[in-house]
Amino acid sequence: MxxxxxxxxxxxxxxxxxxxxxxxxxxxxxxxxxxxxxxxxxxxxxxxxxxxxxxxxxxxxxxxxxxxxxxxxxxxxxxxxxxxxxxxxxxxxxxxxxxxxxxxxxxxxxxxxxxxxxxxxxxxxxxxxxxxxxxxxxxxxxxxxxxxxxxxxxxxxxxDYRTDQLIDDISLLTSGYKKIEGDFWEHVGQCNTEQHGRDTFHHVPKNLIPDVFCNEYLLDGGDHFAARVKSYDDEHITLKDISVERLMHQQAWGVKPKNIFQGMALDALLDTSIELVILTGPAGCGKTLLALASALEMVIEKGIYDKVIVTRNTPEIAESIGFLPGTEEEKMAPWLAAITDTLEVLHKGDENPISSRNYIMEKANVQFKSVNFMRGRSIQNAVVILDESQNLTASQLKTIITRCGEGTKLICTGNLAQIDSNYLTPVTSGLTYIVERFKKFEGSATINLNGVVRSRLASFAEENL
Missing domain, CATH: 3.40.50.1010 (5'-nuclease)
Structure with missing residues (x-):
């Protein structure tokens, strides 16, 4: 040598x-x-x-x-x-x-x-x-x-090997929205505005917000302005005017947003032009609830999609679901209890919530799948909810995303503070990877729900334990 x-x-x-x-x-x-x-x-x-x-x-x-x-x-x-x-x-x-x-x-x-x-x-x-x-x-x-x-x-x-790390600190992770100091229109002044049906679009100078990407939300210091970036070039940004009032008056399967953060999440979830929605945030901020409610709304009420596929990694890093007798769905049920619990919450006002849950699961064709068995197949015209995606590697997420065929919407939810894998950290998690890699993809949207007010008990535990 x-x-x-x-x-x-x-x-x-x-x-x-x-x-x-x-x-x-x-x-x-x-x-x-x-x-x-x-x-x-x-x-x-x-x-x-x-x-x-x-x-x-x-x-x-x-x-x-x-x-x-x-x-x-x-x-x-x-x-x-x-x-x-x-x-x-x-x-x-x-x-x-x-x-x-x-x-x-x-x-x-x-x-x-x-x-x-x-x-x-x-x-x-x-x-x-x-x-x-x-x-x-x-x-x-x-x-x-x-x-x-x-x-x-x-x-x-x-x-450490950091070549594939897109950010050095999790605090730098894209939140999916920007807050602008003061009144937005005072910064803009005059701009070109177009009306397409119910939607209003504004064309503002790019130098006002130099670092933007498609489907990023914009909020100002007031209580009225809210917009989403539809497109941009070197000179102009095209904004879809949503308004805070419209965001807060949305609903899916009877669920209404409690604040502007959930409103932005619900807007992205119900928009069929957005093929990938990534929801991040702490436990109890409503990620799974909003994802499932939106999926049921689009499958049962609107008939846009044919079925709901729910999956997550198993404790062995998505390597197997065991060899004991039982179907794939029966084996995955314990790891997807959060989904069945959420369905019961959505129907807690019914006379028999468990019967309602089972009926809705059958009507919406809700299927529990293993990540391992989603390889080598194409998923057509479905809503795919990938729960606890912070425990998957970039390679595993790539496997799932590439299986999504025409007309399929993928919803990834995860909390980077709750990584159970021995091989991953918040900056190397596949969830972090796709947030940064897909932020400039015009068919994706990321919403960080850290600003959502949770229960007093959960908030106190997060800050003091």
Missing amino acids: EKASNLESKMYVLDTNVLLHEPLAYLSFQEHNVVIPMTVLEELDHIKDRKHDVSRDARVAIRGLDEVLKNATPEQMLQGVALPSNKKAKASSAGTLIIVNDHLFADSISGLPGNENDHRIINCAVYLQKQHSDSKVILVTKDINMRLKAKGAGLKYVE
Whole structure:
């Protein structure tokens, strides 16, 4: 292995979890040397045959590495094989991919168990740091504890893999609406206005609100103005005038918004031109209630869609629903109890709420599905409610979104403060990913319901416990 010539040259040692998180992660280091220890290949080999969702990522990573190294000799693998060009990267020079047999390296770390794979990978990075003192050797791992151990073992540079993170802090996540100080029309002055049936559209200068996207809501300091961005170009923004009064007088299946935030959510949910609606916010802010009420309104009352499909991840990261007897719907029912509870709340005034719930589920063709079984199929003309979507990866959400056929509306709900997955954080959650990726898609809308007033008990618990 040739030594690097200066400190600007970097050598990235990738941990196994980086390749499981993003199988082609090595393509993100285009101008640098990427090192894959033999221990990482062994771990991928052990994972690839499991009956888990992560096994697919292991197989993709192995196939990708084989594609790069298939024509390389053993000597070339040790010296470095040129990485293929990545369209997303803008590298001035090509980097290399190196496979090292870390089992041959002497154990230079005392105090850590020698048989653990993490120890071997850290030892590999420390060894390379000594051998390439004129280069930056950086261990990249998603494991926080491993980063701490590597620092304690004497490794100077340890990093998390952040290439796929679209934001650094969850507070920067798009809320789906903007609040404008004071009276909006005082900022605008005169503008062109058009009337199309019941809808009024205003064309305002782009420099008033430079950073906007389609279906973003605008509110001002008063109690009357509310609008939604329909389109924009370099000079003008086209706004659909909704008004606060109209937002607050909407209803779906008997449910009316309690405040402007729920009003915006209901407006997006009932608009069939918006194919993807993302609702975020704390527990108890009405995400599931609004989503289900809107779905029933559009399926039963308006007849726009044929059925309602409800799904969420199971505790095993959407990998299986078990092998005990029972249909898919019976097995998913315990994990989707929030939906049946919401249906009972919507019909609590009926003489027999449980009978009403069962009747509505049959009439609206409400189906409980497993995320795992939604692969390899197309969902046509349905409302799909993806509950607890903060526990899904970007890859799993992509799988579901790509299954939505013509005429299907997808509603994703989630609370980034309640992530149950061991592999995800608020900034790496698939929910965060699609909020940022789809914010400029003209057929999507995001509403953050953090401003919704919840029960006094829930609010007190959130602030004080």
